[in-house]
């Protein structure tokens with residue numbers, strides 16, 4: 346237990362910390378940009394299937410070159426910031442009910458597959474890491490029976506993680522396009538830069554406490570135990586203090602760097618009535634592989 350003075354100090358410190366809504370790079374497309382992208386992707390990107398992946402990716406690269414200049418600017422800022430959000434992208438005009446079982450929608454080519462492929466192509470090479478996900482543009486919706494597991498399609502809270510963190514060949518970027526939203530689902534992204542900054546602030550705060558004490562109430566043993574407690578603050582716990590909070594809306598595409606950030610997601614309460622959250626997900630390697 347920390348003495349109350351430290352508790353106050355720490356919580357004051359925390360109020361200056363930021364669990365922020367995403368600000369920049371965060372672009373909302375104009376209705377003209379939205380219309381242009383819908384028509385351009387429809388014209389240029391061929392329908393996705395696993396068999397025609399090479400032709401699909403080639404067409405996505407063509408589409409990436411035809412994206413409005415503002416999106417190229419967004420991509421550059423996103424690379425610098427390690428995450429970025431595009432809002433008001435076109436998605437399906439008519440979207441079938443969200444399936445209840447995994448892989449059910451995988452054989453249906455969708456407009457949003459092409460859109461995800463084209464935006465991913467701005468960042469690098471779309472690729473398939475995990476075998477169980479047999480699709481490059483994955484369909485992610487809550488699936489019953491996976492509640493305790495740590496998969497994107499699980500319904501429980503997803504702990505802080507990196508995609509395929511145990512592998513050096515893991516993706517450089519993860520992209521999530523929301524085609525059906527759930528206002529309760531919170532995606533959390535913490536940048537390493539912010540976590541490190543937070544930990545530095547903690548250390549210097551501890552240094553101050555250690556050398557001056559708080560309000561003269563303060564004892565060296567307390568300082569020592571406080572220091573232990575605070576330095577014990579793991580990356581995951583620090584991430585909870587500095588994360589950027591995103592509630593994905595229909596037409597949102599979130600891209601985040603899978604080497605410079607960690608991410609998590611709140612629990613999802615599935616309704617299983619066809620209206621559950623549905624994301625299209627892509628893994629990207631920067632440059633060429």
Ligand SMILES: O=C(O)CCC(=O)C(=O)O
Nearest residue numbers: 497503508531532610626
């Ligand atoms: O559902 C989300 O918002 C994120 C899920 C996740 O961790 C992922 O797709 O990698």
Ligand SMILES: [Fe+2]
Nearest residue numbers: 497506508608
């Ligand atoms: Fe993830």
